[in-house]
Amino acid sequence: MEWSAFFLQQIINAIFLGSIYSLIALGYTMVYGIIELINFAHGELFTAGAFIGVIVLTALQQAGFVETHFILTMIIVFVLSMAYVAVLGVAVEHVAYRPLRTSSRLSALLSALGMSIFLSNGMMLSQGVSDRPYPQVFGLEGIEFMGARISNGQIFIILLSFALMIGLQLFVHRTRLGKAMRATAQNKTMARILGIDIDQTIRITFMIGPALGAAAGVMVGLQYGAVRFDMGFIFMIKAFAAAILGGIGSIPGAVLGGMIIGTIEVMWAAFLPSAWKDVTTFTVLILVLYLKPAGLLGESDAEARV
Amino acid sequence: MIRQELKKLVIYGFFLAILLIPMLGFRSTTFEPGRAFKTLGVFMAILILNLALKIFRNRRGKEAVVKKSWTERTGEYINRLPKTFTIGGLLLVAILFPIFGDNYVIDVGITCLIYVCLGLGLNIVVGLCGLLDLGYIAFYAVGAYTYSLLNLTFGLSFWSALPIGIVLGMMVGCVIGYPTLKMRGDYLAIVTLGFGEIVRLVLNNWDSLTAGPNGLFGMKRPAVYYPSFSEDGFAWAVYYLKSLPALYYFILVITIFTIVGVRRLDNSRIGRAWIAIREDEVAAELSGVPTTWIKLLAYALGAAFASVAGAFFAAKLSYTNPNFFLFMESCIVLCIVVLGGVGSIPGIIVAAFVLIGAPEIFRGLENYRMLAFGGIMTTMMVLKPEGLIPASRRKRELHENQEALPED
Numbered sequence: 209m210e211w212s213a214f215f216l217q218q219i220i221n222a223i224f225l226g227s228i229y230s231l232i233a234l235g236y237t238m239v240y241g242i243i244e245l246i247n248f249a250h251g252e253l254f255t256a257g258a259f260i261g262v263i264v265l266t267a268l269q270q271a272g273f274v275e276t277h278f279i280l281t282m283i284i285v286f287v288l289s290m291a292y293v294a295v296l297g298v299a300v301e302h303v304a305y306r307p308l309r310t311s312s313r314l315s316a317l318l319s320a321l322g323m324s325i326f327l328s329n330g331m332m333l334s335q336g337v338s339d340r341p342y343p344q345v346f347g348l349e350g351i352e353f354m355g356a357r358i359s360n361g362q363i364f365i366i367l368l369s370f371a372l373m374i375g376l377q378l379f380v381h382r383t384r385l386g387k388a389m390r391a392t393a394q395n396k397t398m399a400r401i402l403g404i405d406i407d408q409t410i411r412i413t414f415m416i417g418p419a420l421g422a423a424a425g426v427m428v429g430l431q432y433g434a435v436r437f438d439m440g441f442i443f444m445i446k447a448f449a450a451a452i453l454g455g456i457g458s459i460p461g462a463v464l465g466g467m468i469i470g471t472i473e474v475m476w477a478a479f480l481p482s483a484w485k486d487v488t489t490f491t492v493l494i495l496v497l498y499l500k501p502a503g504l505l506g507e508s509d510a511e512a513r514v
Numbered sequence: 515m516i517r518q519e520l521k522k523l524v525i526y527g528f529f530l531a532i533l534l535i536p537m538l539g540f541r542s543t544t545f546e547p548g549r550a551f552k553t554l555g556v557f558m559a560i561l562i563l564n565l566a567l568k569i570f571r572n573r574r575g576k577e578a579v580v581k582k583s584w585t586e587r588t589g590e591y592i593n594r595l596p597k598t599f600t601i602g603g604l605l606l607v608a609i610l611f612p613i614f615g616d617n618y619v620i621d622v623g624i625t626c627l628i629y630v631c632l633g634l635g636l637n638i639v640v641g642l643c644g645l646l647d648l649g650y651i652a653f654y655a656v657g658a659y660t661y662s663l664l665n666l667t668f669g670l671s672f673w674s675a676l677p678i679g680i681v682l683g684m685m686v687g688c689v690i691g692y693p694t695l696k697m698r699g700d701y702l703a704i705v706t707l708g709f710g711e712i713v714r715l716v717l718n719n720w721d722s723l724t725a726g727p728n729g730l731f732g733m734k735r736p737a738v739y740y741p742s743f744s745e746d747g748f749a750w751a752v753y754y755l756k757s758l759p760a761l762y763y764f765i766l767v768i769t770i771f772t773i774v775g776v777r778r779l780d781n782s783r784i785g786r787a788w789i790a791i792r793e794d795e796v797a798a799e800l801s802g803v804p805t806t807w808i809k810l811l812a813y814a815l816g817a818a819f820a821s822v823a824g825a826f827f828a829a830k831l832s833y834t835n836p837n838f839f840l841f842m843e844s845c846i847v848l849c850i851v852v853l854g855g856v857g858s859i860p861g862i863i864v865a866a867f868v869l870i871g872a873p874e875i876f877r878g879l880e881n882y883r884m885l886a887f888g889g890i891m892t893t894m895m896v897l898k899p900e901g902l903i904p905a906s907r908r909k910r911e912l913h914e915n916q917e918a919l920p921e922d
Contacts, residue, residue: 246700256537263540295532307896315895317646317700318852322891325845329885334538334549441841445711448704483719490708490715497705498693 213355218478219471220358224431226470227369231424232447233454233462234376235417241393241457242413245313248320249300250421251444252327253293257422258435259335260289262342269343281345286368289426290419297418298411300327305414306407332437339434346430365427372423373463376416380459389413393457442486446473449493455506464504515572519565523558530557589860589903608766612759620758622874624830627765628823629870633850633862634776635819640848641857642785643812644792646703648844649690649710653817655717655839656683657824662730662834663723672736672829676822683821684814686713691813695806710844717836729835736764736829761830768826772819777859779815788812789857842884846870849887852894855901864903 232254239247247253264285268274274281304323308316346361380386391399392409400406428443429435446469454465469489476485496503531554538550592600612620632654639647660679664670670678690709694702717724724730735754742751755761779785787808790798799805828834850869854861869890873883894901 246704260536263536267540292533292536295529299529299533304892304896311899313700314640314644314646314856315899317703318848319892319895321648321703321845321848322888322893322895324888325842325884326888326892329882329888331537333881333885335541445704445708449708452701452704484715487712487715487719490712493708494693494705497697497701501697501701 210355214478216354216356218474220356220362222471222474223467224362224366224470225474226467227366227373228424228427228466229443229447229450229470230463230466231369231372231420231427232443233450233466234373234459235421236448236451237454237456237459237462238389238413238417240451242389242410243305243309245305245316245320246448247300247414247417248317248444249304249324249327250418250447251440252324252331253297253300253418253440254421254425254443255331255435255437255440256296256327256425257289257293257418258425258429258439259331259340260292260422261285261426261429262340262435264288265343265345269345274343274345278345282364286423286426290422293422293425294415294419296327297414300418301411301414305410328437328440335437337437339436342429342433342435344433361430365431368423369427372420373459376420377459379416385409385412445493446489449489449496452493452501452503453496455503458503458505461503461505516569519568523561523565526561527554527558530554585902586904609763612762617758620762622871624758624762624765626867626870627762627769628827629847629850629866630769630863631765631772631823632820632847633854633866634772634859635816635823636847636851637857637859637862638776638779638788638819639812639816640851642780642788642792643809644788645694645809645812646700646706647813647816648703648707648841648848649713650706650816650820650847651839651841651843652690652710652713653683653687653820654824654827654843655713655836656686656817657821658828658834658838659717659724659730659824660821661825662733662828665733666730671734672825676825679821679825680818683817683824687813687815687817688810691810695809707841707844710839710841714836714839717839724836727836729833730828731833733828733832733834735761735832736826765826765830768822772822773859773863775819780857780859784808784811845884846887849891852891853902855904856899858901858903861901861903865901 232250235250235253236247239245239250265274265281268281268284300320300323304319305316308319346359346364348359350357350359350361351363380389388399388404388409389412391402391404392406396406399409424443425435428439447466450465450469451462452465453468454461454463469492472492473485473489476482476488534554534557535547535550538553539545539547611623615623632650635653636647636650639645639650657679660682661672661675664675664678665672690706694705697705718727720726735756737752737754739750740753742749753760755764787798787803790801790803791805791808795805827838846869850865851862853869854863854865869887873880
């Protein structure tokens with residue numbers, strides 16, 4: 209393979225990985241924007257989405273549905289897994305966050321961390337410790353482009369994730385609920401005085417954010433061919449690094465951060481010893497928090513929040 | 515009121531069913547809902563029991579609410595006994611313990627004591643200074659690897675490697691502490707988590723130094739001198755602590771040092787400065803607390819205790835590998851601190867024995883250990899954030915805005 213083609217291939221991989229990180233990072237950013245707490249259980253919600261995806265997809269494949277109605281299958285898989293995780297997200301909020309809304313940050317953080325450990329081990333017990341194989345529904349065919357290859361699955365995933373991101377941006381900026389969300393994020397007391405149902409808004413945030421994570425989970429499963437109960441951990445840290453890098457609380461920031469982290473990881477793995485690629489991500493995270501805690505596109509008052 | 519609660523119960527049951535049936539019902543390709551329904555039954559039983567308790571308490575009026583839990587009452591009762599009596603009794607039990615236990619029980623005892631040391635060390639950072647550290651196990655790893663490498667490469671003994679390990683641990687603590695000085699809360703948690711993972715990945719990837727995932731083995735056990743009266747007269751002979759009871763007494767001494775050390779720190783000027791920072795950093799700084807140094811000191815001292823425990827751990831097993839230092843271990847230590855009561859020394863000791871010892875007793879339920887840890891952490895934070903045996907200062911702070919406070 210030519211050098212330029214190799215480079216182009218890496219860029220395609222980076223966009224692919226970046227869009228997955230962006231989707232997970234969006235969940236962090238939305239939840240952080242509204243309650244100013246990291247959703248520690250987000251990685252596990254992402255994994256739960258991947259598991260529901262594999263369960264539904266396997267069932268549909270056994271029914272022979274995948275060959276006949278491919279598009280419909282994809283819609284069912286994504287909708288069901290996102291819906292399930294939305295319910296799970298609300299449950300997590302109800303159990304671990306709502307009772308602690310007025311208590312100290314340390315308590316809320318620990319309770320969220322406990323929830324994350326609980327969910328991760330619950331999935332281990334119910335779905336097993338080993339890799340769970342994903343049915344390969346996308347063939348090997350793809351498009352050749354200047355010597356680089358992009359598979360149909362990758363195209364589908366990149367397009368879907370961009371559609372979800374644009375949909376989210378429109379939802380937050382064009383609908384009443386989105387307006388209520390932005391108002392709650394800005395000032396809870398004032399929003400309540402103006403008649404916004406704060407509990408309802410937070411609940412909806414905890415539905416949308418994790419649902420996006422679930423979509424990312426299904427995408428990871430489709431692309432890499434397997435899911436594991438503890439895969440959420442590493443994705444969680446990377447997506448979190450992306451959210452911080454882009455500026456937490458900002459939706460375009462999360463997408464930008466996700467793309468940058470994806471690019472760094474892919475390029476590092478391509479040109480430098482790949483065993484150290486995770487160390488690089490952690491280092492980037494720490495450097496960003498140290499040097500520019502508000503992130504690239506963050507609001508200026510984020511610095512006070514750190 | 516009961517009707518409302520019943521309605522809530524039905525809604526909870528409905529959502530639990532939605533959540534549990536797909537996740538627990540489908541395994542590989544078959545649908546077996548039996549397990550899901552069993553779990554659903556367990557959750558519903560807990561909810562119904564909770565509701566029944568609530569109704570029962572309401573019937574009995576307000577008195578039941580202000581009643582203290584049995585752990586607190588036991589704690590207070592023990593507090594009323596003469597100090598020398600309780601401490602002496604506990605020491606006697608700890609010393610006589612290996613005589614009555616078999617090797618397996620002693621091994622569990624050693625593990626529990628290691629976790630007591632770790633819990634107390636983390637207590638300095640989380641409990642006293644209020645900084646959530648999710649990478650604490652990294653210092654444990656530093657201690658273990660420092661001793662292993664010094665012993666294998668230079669043949670240094672445990673005792674000469676220990677101070678080096680402590681200093682290195684403190685240095686790593688400062689390296690982690692310095693960039694995070696300005697951060698609070700969740701950012702700090704994530705950064706320390708990242709640091710912990712970096713340390714583990716470096717140990718895992720740096721093959722030429724740490725032998726990567728294979729780990730290091732063949733370290734010598736700690737040795738002590740003992741007086742020997744041989745034919746040549748009196749001499750000091752070297753004894754390697756190989757048997758489990760010997761190692762048990764060794765870690766017991768380390769634990770007692772840790773307990774005394776943390777207790778003295780807690781009651782010192784530095785301890786008060788830590789608590790001041792935990793309560794309000796700006797106010798502490800204005801009152802003349804040098805927050806930068808005091809926070810770094812919290813990291814360094816917490817790391818020092820973990821480093822000692824790590825060195826002992828490596829010496830005891832004579833083996834170490836990076837997978838002993840996973841993120842989950844940090845979570846276990848944190849869970850001990852949380853369950854015992856953030857900032858409370860007796861609480862942490864009890865919690866370490868409960869959380870580490872109990873799974874050994876219920877061997878069959880070992881897979882459920884981490885599930886229970888997670889559940890305990892969330893439940894404790896929601897219901898009883900001050901822990902089983904609360905530190906008195908911490909408790910007052912957490913219940914500040916509740917009027918019905920039966921505090922003296």
